[in-house]
Amino acid sequence: MASRWRDGSHIHTGDHASGLKTPGMHRQQKPSRETEDTAESARELPRWMRLYFYGMHGVTLDVLLSAVQGVLHDRDPKLVGFSSPYLCIMHSLTHFALEKIYSQKRCFRGRPVVFHLVFYPSVYIGLQILIGNVNTLTEQVRVVSGTQLAVHYILALYFAQVFHRGLSRLQYHPSGPADPQINPLQEDSDPRGRPCGLPGLVRFLFFGMHGFLDEVVFTSLFNLVEKSDRTLSGHTSLWSFLMYGSCSFVVEKLYLHLHFRRGWGTWRRLPIYICFIYAWELCWGLGLRQFNACSWDYSHYPHNFMGLITLLYLPGWMCLSLYQDVLSNLWYLPG
Incomplete structure (x- = not known):
C-alpha cells in the first residue's frame, strides 16, 4: 500500500471536514432560491487549503520527474523518486505566487499567446531555478541544462493551460450541520440537486498525491533521526500513488x-x-516482488510477515484509518 525503500510508515494527512464541489457537477434544473443561496455561499478555496494543495502537487512532480530520471539511468523497476519537506514549503509559496501571476492574464487581453507562451513560462522557469538552488545557496550555483529548461517550459504550459483552470473550478462550501435527508452514498448529488462531492477520479488523484507527501515526510524524518541528514531528503515510489x-x-x-x-x-x-x-x-507487495519492484522490506522489523507487513506500524495505520473518516467527510458533508 505504501512504498518505503526498506523503511517507511503511513501517515495520511488531509484537510478539515468541509465541502469541496465542482460547478460542473450540478444537474440541469430550474433555478430555485435554495440553489441560488447555495451558489452564493460557495467561494474559492481558502488560502491555507490552496497552499497545502500546491505543496502536495509540487512534491508529486518532484517524485515523478526524479523517478523518471532514475529509470532512464538505472532501469530500476522500483520507480523511486525524491523530494523533501523543504521543497514542499517552497512549492507552496512559489505556486501561490504563480497563482497571482496567472490572475494577471486579464492584463494581456488580445494577446493571450504572449501571456501563455512567453510571460507565464518565463516567470515559472525563474521560480523553478530558484527552488532548485535552495539547498545549494552556500555552495556553487546549479547550472540548468537545456533539457531541464525544456521540461520546465512544458510544465509551465501545463500549469497555465490545465492546472490553474482546473483548480479555479473548485468551490468551497463552509461546513454545516448535516441534513438527515441527504444521502451521501448518492455520489453525484443529494436529493435537492446540490453536488455531494468531487468526482471519483479527482478523489483518487488526491489520495495518491497524499501518499507521496506522507512517504516523503516520513522517510525524511527517518533519515534525520537515523542518519542526521539535515537536508530532509525523503523518497517514495511511483507505485505508492496507485497503492495509496x-x-x-x-x-x-x-x-x-x-x-x-x-x-x-x-x-x-x-x-x-x-x-x-x-x-x-x-x-x-507480493505482486511487486514478482517483478523486483517492491521498494520496502520489513524483514528486519519485529512481528513482520514475509517482510511485507509488520505490526510495528499498527498505531500509524490506526491513526490513518481514523483520519480517513475525516477525509471522507471532506467530500460528502454538505455546506
Whole structure:
C-alpha cells in the first residue's frame, strides 16, 4: 500500500471536514432560491487549503520527474523518486505566487499567446531555478541544462493551460450541520440537486498525491533521526500513488457503507479498516516482488510477515484509518 525503500510508515494527512464541489457537477434544473443561496455561499478555496494543495502537487512532480530520471539511468523497476519537506514549503509559496501571476492574464487581453507562451513560462522557469538552488545557496550555483529548461517550459504550459483552470473550478462550501435527508452514498448529488462531492477520479488523484507527501515526510524524518541528514531528503515510489490512491478510495467506500447504511461507530469500523489495509499492502507487495519492484522490506522489523507487513506500524495505520473518516467527510458533508 505504501512504498518505503526498506523503511517507511503511513501517515495520511488531509484537510478539515468541509465541502469541496465542482460547478460542473450540478444537474440541469430550474433555478430555485435554495440553489441560488447555495451558489452564493460557495467561494474559492481558502488560502491555507490552496497552499497545502500546491505543496502536495509540487512534491508529486518532484517524485515523478526524479523517478523518471532514475529509470532512464538505472532501469530500476522500483520507480523511486525524491523530494523533501523543504521543497514542499517552497512549492507552496512559489505556486501561490504563480497563482497571482496567472490572475494577471486579464492584463494581456488580445494577446493571450504572449501571456501563455512567453510571460507565464518565463516567470515559472525563474521560480523553478530558484527552488532548485535552495539547498545549494552556500555552495556553487546549479547550472540548468537545456533539457531541464525544456521540461520546465512544458510544465509551465501545463500549469497555465490545465492546472490553474482546473483548480479555479473548485468551490468551497463552509461546513454545516448535516441534513438527515441527504444521502451521501448518492455520489453525484443529494436529493435537492446540490453536488455531494468531487468526482471519483479527482478523489483518487488526491489520495495518491497524499501518499507521496506522507512517504516523503516520513522517510525524511527517518533519515534525520537515523542518519542526521539535515537536508530532509525523503523518497517514495511511483507505485505508492496507485497503492495509496486505490486503498484510500476503497476505505472511503467502506466508511460510507458502514457508517451511513449500517450505523457502525468508529471503533467498530476500525478493525475492518485495519484488516483491509494490511491485506492491501500484502497483496501489492507480493505482486511487486514478482517483478523486483517492491521498494520496502520489513524483514528486519519485529512481528513482520514475509517482510511485507509488520505490526510495528499498527498505531500509524490506526491513526490513518481514523483520519480517513475525516477525509471522507471532506467530500460528502454538505455546506
